[in-house]
Amino acid sequence: MAGNAVTIDNFKFDPATLTVPVGSTVTWTNKDEEPHTIAAKDGSFHSPTLDTKGTYSFTFTTPGSYDYICSIHPFMTGTVVVTA
Amino acid sequence: MTDERDPHAMSRRQLIRHSAWFGSAVVLTVVGGEVISHIAGSTPTSSQATRPALRFAQISDSHIGFSGGANPNVAGTFGEAINQVNSLGYTPDFVIHTGDLTHLASPAQFDQVKQMLTGLNTPHVFTVPGEHDTGDDAGQKYRQFFGAGSRGDGWYSFDVAGVHVIALVNTVHLPKLGQLGTEQLDWIEKDVAGLSSDTPIIVFSHIPLFAMYPDWGWGTEDATQALSYLKRFSSVTCLNGHVHQLFSKTEGNVTFYSATTTAYPLPHPGDGPAPKPITLPAGQLHDALGVREVTYTKGQQALALKDQKLQ
Numbered sequence: 250m251a252g253n254a255v256t257i258d259n260f261k262f263d264p265a266t267l268t269v270p271v272g273s274t275v276t277w278t279n280k281d282e283e284p285h286t287i288a289a290k291d292g293s294f295h296s297p298t299l300d301t302k303g304t305y306s307f308t309f310t311t312p313g314s315y316d317y318i319c320s321i322h323p324f325m326t327g328t329v330v331v332t333a
Numbered sequence: 334m335t336d337e338r339d340p341h342a343m344s345r346r347q348l349i350r351h352s353a354w355f356g357s358a359v360v361l362t363v364v365g366g367e368v369i370s371h372i373a374g375s376t377p378t379s380s381q382a383t384r385p386a387l388r389f390a391q392i393s394d395s396h397i398g399f400s401g402g403a404n405p406n407v408a409g410t411f412g413e414a415i416n417q418v419n420s421l422g423y424t425p426d427f428v429i430h431t432g433d434l435t436h437l438a439s440p441a442q443f444d445q446v447k448q449m450l451t452g453l454n455t456p457h458v459f460t461v462p463g464e465h466d467t468g469d470d471a472g473q474k475y476r477q478f479f480g481a482g483s484r485g486d487g488w489y490s491f492d493v494a495g496v497h498v499i500a501l502v503n504t505v506h507l508p509k510l511g512q513l514g515t516e517q518l519d520w521i522e523k524d525v526a527g528l529s530s531d532t533p534i535i536v537f538s539h540i541p542l543f544a545m546y547p548d549w550g551w552g553t554e555d556a557t558q559a560l561s562y563l564k565r566f567s568s569v570t571c572l573n574g575h576v577h578q579l580f581s582k583t584e585g586n587v588t589f590y591s592a593t594t595t596a597y598p599l600p601h602p603g604d605g606p607a608p609k610p611i612t613l614p615a616g617q618l619h620d621a622l623g624v625r626e627v628t629y630t631k632g633q634q635a636l637a638l639k640d641q642k643l644q
Contacts, residue, residue: 260607282401282610284437286468298437298469301401321468322608323507324550 254278255327257285257299257319262327271331274308287327288320295320385637387494387629390418390425390455393574394594396465397446398436403597403610404618407436411449413643414595414624419454421626426493428455431574431592432463432504432539434479438470443478462487463539463575464504464511472505488517490524496629497528501538503553511540511553518555522562533629534563535636536571543571543582543589546602551576560587568634572627576602579623579640590638593623619643 253273256263258280269275279285279299287296287305293315296305309315312333319325395411404410418428430450435442443466450458466475467486476487483489486502499521503511513521525534536542542560544552553559563569569587577599580591597610598621613621622643629636 260609281607282403283608284465284468295469298465300437318507318509319468320507321464322550323509324548 256280257325260285260319260322260325262325265326266328266330268330268332269309271309271312271333273331274306275329276304276306278302278304284321285319285325286321287317290316290318384630385628386631387496387627388423388425389627390421390428391431391572391592391625391627392418392428392595393431393592394433394463394577394596395430395446395449396433396436396594396596397449398439398442399596399610401597401610401612403612407596408445408449410618410622410643411446411595412452413619414622415449415452417624417641417644419452425455425626427457427459428453429500429537429572430458430460431537431572432461433465433574433594433596434460434463434475435466438466438468438474440474443474447478459498459500459537461500461537461539462502462504464507467502467504472502484520485516486514488520494629495631496533496535497525498535499524499537501536501542501559503538503540503542503556507550508554510547510550511538511556513553513555513559518558518562521559525562525566528566530565531567533568533634533636534566534570535627536563536569538571538573540575541571541573541589541591543584545576545580545582545591549602549608551602551608560584563587568636570627570636572625578621588635590625592625593621593640595622595624595643597621 253269253275255267255277277287282301284298284300286298294307299305309331312331315329317327392414396407399407434446460479462472462475472486480487486505488500488502490499503513506512506514540553541551542553542556571589574592576591577594579593582589599608620642623641626639627636
């Protein structure tokens with residue numbers, strides 16, 4: 250779990266870049282008091298709005314590099330690198 | 334969204350005739366970031382004695398649904414803001430809510446804020462969306478509740494008392510900062526094409542149309558293009574929310590005014606790692622919240638703004 254987890258704290262994705270093997274499910278957890286979303290720049294995934302303590306999971310079935318932002322605070326950026 | 338002006342012009346005249354407001358209120362005019370106060374009418378000139386052609390109120394960033402420590406009762410303070418607008422001593426020609434109506438864009442939150450807005454004593458309530466209203470579905474739910482009569486992502490314009498009012502949406506496409514987008518920019522250009530250059534212009538948006546603090550997304554990427562269409566107008570006033578604090582800036586013919594919130598304060602630009610809600614010491618929250626009155630008097634180039642703390 251820990252290896253596939255991204256924490257949102259202080260308006261930052263941590264880790265900012267996460268590398269996982271294909272088929273992995275990544276889970277984001279919002280620890281801020283402000284809501285956040287996880288939105289892929291290529292549109293391949295988009296979470297609902299996560300309130301405090303909210304979580305979102307997405308399973309990556311195709312290798313590649315996925316850049317994402319929080320669509321509420323788009324200066325927040327992260328990347329999931331999916332290896333074959 | 335259209336405005337039937339004549340009936341309200343009549344009621345404005347009647348109100349002015351019977352109201353002492355314009356003769357006694359302390360008017361705060363924000364110029365270049367400084368708040369200048371004077372007793373309205375204390376320097377009587379023929380133009381100042383003229384009744385205002387337009388009076389409206391701005392409220393912003395109600396964040397209905399927020400439940401954090403910075404304000405555990407945002408519905409309560411929003412209700413107080415509505416009551417304060419209803420206690421101005423006159424009926425505003427309209428009230429504009431400059432976005433972040435909701436915190437999480439849930440249907441229940443949209444329904445609640447819409448119900449509460451019906452408590453405003455004004456003929457018209459206008460809105461623009463904030464990124465909290467549009468972040469999860471590009472504004473579909475927002476437009477279901479508030480999009481009637483608008484175009485595109487929810488933009489529109491109307492004319493009232495000789496003033497052209499443009500309501501923009503810059504929260505649906507957020508590459509990093511706010512963005513208006515090509516379709517909206519083209520619409521703005523066409524929208525103002527037929528107006529004479531002495532028509533006062535008021536622009537509403539949620540995110541500032543000036544670069545207040547881009548690192549936190551407090552700016553609009555393509556605002557310069559929009560403002561280029563407004564360059565020929567002698568008076569352009571841009572009113573925004575988003576930043577939860579008062580601020581103003583003048584660039585040429587354009588003056589920008591950021592409004593405060595009815596919910597919770599945010600840090601000053603760059604003060605701390607992120608624009609996180611600030612929890613103030615007990616008893617200080619109301620001083621950070623507020624409502625704004627805006628007055629336009631024919632013959633005066635600048636609009637008069639009066640920012641009131643929440644009482």
